[in-house]
Amino acid sequence: MSWLLGGIYCGVLWLVFAKLKLIRLSLPIAIVAGSIGPSLIIALLFCAQYFHPLTYNAIAFEQVVPIAAGVNQRGRVIEVAVKPNVPVKAGEVLFRVDPVPYENTIRQLTAALEQANQSEKVAEASVELANASLDQATSSLELAKKTRDREQKLMDENAGSQQSLDTAINGYNQAAASAIQASTSLSQANLAVSSAAAQIVQTQTQLDTANYQLEQTTVVAPTDGYVVNLQLREGMMVGAVSGPVLSFVLENSDDNRGVVVASFNQKNYLRIKPGQYAEVALHSHPGEIFTGRVLNTIDVTGAGQLTASGILPTILSSGKPSAFAVRIKLDEADSVRLPGGTQALAAVYTEDIQIAGLPVMFVIRAQSWLRYLM
Secondary structure (H helix, E strand, O other): OHHHHHHHHHHHHHHHHHHOOOOOOOHHHHHHHHHHHHHHHHHHHHHHHHHOOEEEEEEOOOOEEEEOOOOOOOEEEEEEOOOEOOOEOOOOEEEEEOOHHHHHHHHHHHHHHHHHHHHHHHHHHHHHHHHHHHHHHHHHHHHHHHHHHHHHHHHHOOOOOHHHHHHHHHHHHHHHHHHHHHHHHHHHHHHHHHHHHHHHHHHHHHHHHHHHHHHHOEEEOOOOEEEEOOOOOOOOEEOOOOOOOEEEEEOOOOOOOOEEEEEEOHHHHOOOOOOOEEEEEEOOOOOOOEEEEEEEEEOOOHHHOOOOOOOOOOOOOOOOOOOEEEEEEEOOOOOOOOOOOOEEEEEEEOOOOHHHHHHHHHHHHHHHHHOOOO
């Protein structure tokens, strides 16, 4: 760019002093012309590269979701319903895993749940029987107590016999033992009911989990989009340990459609603010310049992150300064075709010394036209 501006300036001097002879060349004029011109060119180029940053590192990204089977054990793929690079809607089937093992588990747990319900009913009936036995034992104990007290009173009045008193005391002791036994039986019956209820909850939870796992055998699209690099085939084993088996590209939302991410140097990154005017030259569209606005800036890079570990960091910075990302949304976001991975040049024009943006505009347009040859 400096050679071009210098050539233009020299051409102007030639026209003024040699060709048209508008001004008579003298030593003072030559000194002024030879010093002011280069100084202005240097100042213009400095302001251009500082106040209006240009980057050759810009790229369009797509949101990709790794798709894995959510089953908790390995299963065989019985159907691959999706086609590669064909748009699908949210909820459409991508592939299916053999559901037979999970259906068998559901049948087993359903039978176990029914058995647990029956066990609870039996335990509840045992509680009712134990309550009746306890009531009977309590009544017998009260009667035995009254008989013992009556015989004791007669004995104290010398109107009874020792044998009758001993028989009453023995009857009371037997009734007390029966009451204790009935109370213990009631406690055991209540514990049986609690155990049966807990077994029902546990079995129901296992059944719910089994139903969920059965649902996971049918893998559906999480949202609108399409599958790329489809290598999944029927008969393959998938499961928790197999990891993702599909790459699902999400359909861009309005906020992410037509967005290019550009990396800028640290020296002028802080001058970039949301809403500033930007220009993008896509490699896939040579000779075209797309206008846009700065959507937002990403004020962090991997170099600014420390991983939690038991090891102290040995260095805090690398030799090469890291660049910061800026998201630029194109004005023609709804009409331009922007495949993920498309590379581009991007320039952001700040509000400072706007005339210095002219060289940057020339450079980005020249580079865009050169893409016809590169």
